Amino acid sequence: MENSAHNSTIWAIGGGKGGTGKSFLTSCMGTHLAMQGVRTTLIDADLGGANLHSFFGLNAPRHTLADFFEKKKPLQEITVHSGIANLQMIAAPGASMESESINHAQKLKLFRHIRSLESDNILIDLGAGTHVNTTDTFLLADRMIIVTSPEITSLENMYQFIKSVYFRKLKAIFKTHGLTSLIQDIWKNRSTYGIRNLKELIGHIRQSSPQMRDIFDQEMGGFVLYIVLNQVKTPRDIQIGENLKSICMNVLGLPAIYAGYSRYDEGVKDSINKREPFMLFNRLSPVVGEIRTLTNNIIAGTGVTVQRELRNGGL
Amino acid sequence: MEGCEKYFDILELPYDASVEDLNRNYNYLKALYSGDAIEITALNSDFSNEISRDYLARLDEAYTKVREGMENRKTTSAQRKVEMGEEVRQWLRQIDRFDGPLLKELRCRMGVELEDIHAVTRIQPEYLACIENEGFSAFRAEAYLRSYLIEYARFLGLDSNRVLADYLPRYRAWSEKDRKPDVVEVGYVLTKSV
Numbered sequence: 001m002e003n004s005a006h007n008s009t010i011w012a013i014g015g016g017k018g019g020t021g022k023s024f025l026t027s028c029m030g031t032h033l034a035m036q037g038v039r040t041t042l043i044d045a046d047l048g049g050a051n052l053h054s055f056f057g058l059n060a061p062r063h064t065l066a067d068f069f070e071k072k073k074p075l076q077e078i079t080v081h082s083g084i085a086n087l088q089m090i091a092a093p094g095a096s097m098e099s100e101s102i103n104h105a106q107k108l109k110l111f112r113h114i115r116s117l118e119s120d121n122i123l124i125d126l127g128a129g130t131h132v133n134t135t136d137t138f139l140l141a142d143r144m145i146i147v148t149s150p151e152i153t154s155l156e157n158m159y160q161f162i163k164s165v166y167f168r169k170l171k172a173i174f175k176t177h178g179l180t181s182l183i184q185d186i187w188k189n190r191s192t193y194g195i196r197n198l199k200e201l202i203g204h205i206r207q208s209s210p211q212m213r214d215i216f217d218q219e220m221g222g223f224v225l226y227i228v229l230n231q232v233k234t235p236r237d238i239q240i241g242e243n244l245k246s247i248c249m250n251v252l253g254l255p256a257i258y259a260g261y262s263r264y265d266e267g268v269k270d271s272i273n274k275r276e277p278f279m280l281f282n283r284l285s286p287v288v289g290e291i292r293t294l295t296n297n298i299i300a301g302t303g304v305t306v307q308r309e310l311r312n313g314g315l
Numbered sequence: 316m317e318g319c320e321k322y323f324d325i326l327e328l329p330y331d332a333s334v335e336d337l338n339r340n341y342n343y344l345k346a347l348y349s350g351d352a353i354e355i356t357a358l359n360s361d362f363s364n365e366i367s368r369d370y371l372a373r374l375d376e377a378y379t380k381v382r383e384g385m386e387n388r389k390t391t392s393a394q395r396k397v398e399m400g401e402e403v404r405q406w407l408r409q410i411d412r413f414d415g416p417l418l419k420e421l422r423c424r425m426g427v428e429l430e431d432i433h434a435v436t437r438i439q440p441e442y443l444a445c446i447e448n449e450g451f452s453a454f455r456a457e458a459y460l461r462s463y464l465i466e467y468a469r470f471l472g473l474d475s476n477r478v479l480a481d482y483l484p485r486y487r488a489w490s491e492k493d494r495k496p497d498v499v500e501v502g503y504v505l506t507k508s509v
Contacts, residue, residue: 243352252361
């Protein structure tokens with residue numbers, strides 16, 4: 001199976017909190033990619049709250065991931081057409097399934113099958129929460145995208161999500177080097193080492209020996225998060241993304257790129273309620289341009305830069 | 316400024332940053348990390364008061380170090396302009412008028428590179444070269460040329476008023492005669508390290 005892997009780019013869209021617009025953005029980014037003539041497949045991995053199909057006006061699809069897990073159908077057979085050229089999707093089952101109920105072997109099998117899907121881009125829409133199945137799926141991606149909104153609860157959940165992802169990644173790295181329990185041991189005894197957050201944990205690991213530093217730098221090189229800020233209302237909201245770049249590095253020890261933002265627009269809600277694909281029916285909306293920009297940024301690995309000026313003496 | 320890299324990193328600055336960049340980033344980071352913006356508050360214990368204090372102390376230290384480094388760099392260069400040898404001084408005495416080629420010759424006699432002037436004045440070397448070869452079309456207005464000239468003259472230790480009095484009439488003569496409104500040889504976007 002591994003040998004038949006296609007050259008597709010996997011995007012994962014996560015962020016910890018529900019209601020920040022992950023599924024909406026996944027559907028829009030996918031539509032934008034497909035409209036460029038790129039074969040794109042969307043996977044709804046929100047097993048507890050599946051609704052990605054609704055963004056394309058599709059009723060509960062006949063085939064879902066439940067068929068993959070329970071009836072052992074290959075992914076190609078449960079792929080449904082979205083109604084937009086070049087855009088396919090794999091739906092999640094209705095309320096019958098929980099992310100937690102997928103066991104380790106099933107998860108690895110799903111990952112193998114995703115990697116061998118015949119598609120240029122694969123966008124995985126993740127559910128809320130920080131369950132290992134969610135963080136592992138996020139880590140499967142070549143482009144790891146965090147969607148958040150300018151509210152304190154979204155940001156809190158986002159930090160928790162990033163920390164869980166990072167911790168999971170560290171464990172995986174050191175496991176492959178035969179140091180499975182190292183990270184957990186250090187973290188458990190963090191007060192003895194004077195470690196107060198992830199950034200200091202990284203510092204501790206990198207300083208412990210040249211070998212550790214090499215392992216870490218090699219494995220983490222190129223690891224970067226793309227931050228997308230959704231439902232922004234003010235220029236100050238837009239600035240949050242710029243601040244998050246600095247905060248991710250300074251407090252969490254992780255590099256982040258501010259891929260872009262998308263503003264709050266009542267039209268989005270209307271469009272979703274009408275069950276019409278937003279990107280096709282609202283070409284005049286500024287949101288469409290903003291989503292195109294942020295998607296193109298993610299493709300190119302670039303970000304937006306907001307002037308680091310103080311506004312009226314404050315941020 | 317060897318050994319200063321970690322301070323630049325704390326300040327999130329490129330190593331060739333200017334004093335303005337330094338001040339802007341320092342004020343920005345200080346306001347961000349000592350403030351109560353939601354993106355900071357949401358960090359909870361990951362950015363406790365204690366961690367915040369440590370960070371701000373490191374930030375202040377980095378600011379002081381980089382600032383000192385920049386001032387030293389300025390003094391070092393400032394000392395250079397005093398180094399006008401007696402030979403150059405002699406030569407300069409017999410000069411009755413400053414124009415572009417003469418400024419260039421003086422600079423070369425003093426062993427100063429355009430990059431040296433750029434390092435202190437932050438004027439892009441292309442513009443400095445345009446002063447010397449009298450590529451007047453590079454300057455959108457006299458005001459730009461004037462302020463560049465002052466900096467240039469000061470760096471070489473010249474009387475800037477005298478340089479202006481000699482040089483600017485040459486620009487004005489060109490401006491009246493040859494200026495084509497649509498010719499711009501050098502872009503006016505001030506390059507800035509982000």
